[in-house]
Amino acid sequence: AAGVIQSPRHLIKEKRETATLKCYPIPRHDTVYWYQQGPGQDPQFLISFYEKMQSDKGSIPDRFSAQQFSDYHSELNMSSLELGDSALYFCASSLGGYNEQFFGPGTRLTVL
Amino acid sequence: GQQLNQSPQSMFIQEGEDVSMNCTSSSIFNTWLWYKQEPGEGPVLLIALYKAGELTSNGRLTAQFGITRKDSFLNISASIPSDVGIYFCAGPSYNTDKLIFGTGTRLQVFP
Numbered sequence: 455a456a457g458v459i460q461s462p463r464h465l466i467k468e469k470r471e472t473a474t475l476k477c478y479p480i481p482r483h484d485t486v487y488w489y490q491q492g493p494g495q496d497p498q499f500l501i502s503f504y505e506k507m508q509s510d511k512g513s514i515p516d517r518f519s520a521q522q523f524s525d526y527h528s529e530l531n532m533s534s535l536e537l538g539d540s541a542l543y544f545c546a547s548s549l550g551g552y553n554e555q556f557f558g559p560g561t562r563l564t565v566l
Numbered sequence: 567g568q569q570l571n572q573s574p575q576s577m578f579i580q581e582g583e584d585v586s587m588n589c590t591s592s593s594i595f596n597t598w599l600w601y602k603q604e605p606g607e608g609p610v611l612l613i614a615l616y617k618a619g620e621l622t623s624n625g626r627l628t629a630q631f632g633i634t635r636k637d638s639f640l641n642i643s644a645s646i647p648s649d650v651g652i653y654f655c656a657g658p659s660y661n662t663d664k665l666i667f668g669t670g671t672r673l674q675v676f677p
Contacts, residue, residue, distance in 0.1 A: 496667035
């Protein structure tokens with residue numbers, strides 16, 4: 455069965471650079487979520503989209519923005535990167551909200 | 567805010583042993599999800615629970631939704647080396663669909 459696809463899988467950036475992470479949900483899933491996971495921590499919710507509209511927002515820095523496109527894929531844009539942004543970033547998708555969320559393999563972002 | 571506490575924090579067991587871990591909260595959850603995460607990979611959904619008292623199995627895994635809706639447990643029977651990983655419970659935050667994750671139980675299985 456098709457799973458959530460994330461790209462790139464690994465990304466290395468310098469401080470103050472920008473990064474764009476992409477997420478392709480499971481086919482027919484209309485809801486996308488972004489989570490950030492620091493070393494040894496549990497995933498923390500950043501933002502979600504349902505039918506291309508932002509549905510919820512967590513502790514996402516103002517330097518980050520995201521959107522969901524007409525084909526339901528989503529992009530997380532991160533600007534003015536800081537060392538503390540180094541983490542695993544996961545995208546998850548579900549069919550409608552309040553349902554089981556299926557996670558992608560993640561993007562490991564390293565900021566030097 | 568809502569928090570999920572998992573215990574034990576880590577477990578070191580021998581292959582073939584049964585494992586039990588639990589997840590508790592001070593507030594009510596209407597859904598409990600159990601995920602397994604391996605290093606550098608995304609969480610994989612193992613079991614979803616939607617009703618208080620519900621007992622659901624997935625192969626060697628069995629999970630229950632506590633009657634009070636404030637806890638859940640996960641059992642793994644006859645553990646094997648590929649069961650190694652971190653097991654997270656998770657549930658949607660009140661009136662939203664964003665997931666709150668538990669603190670995780672790290673499982674190590676020795677042959």
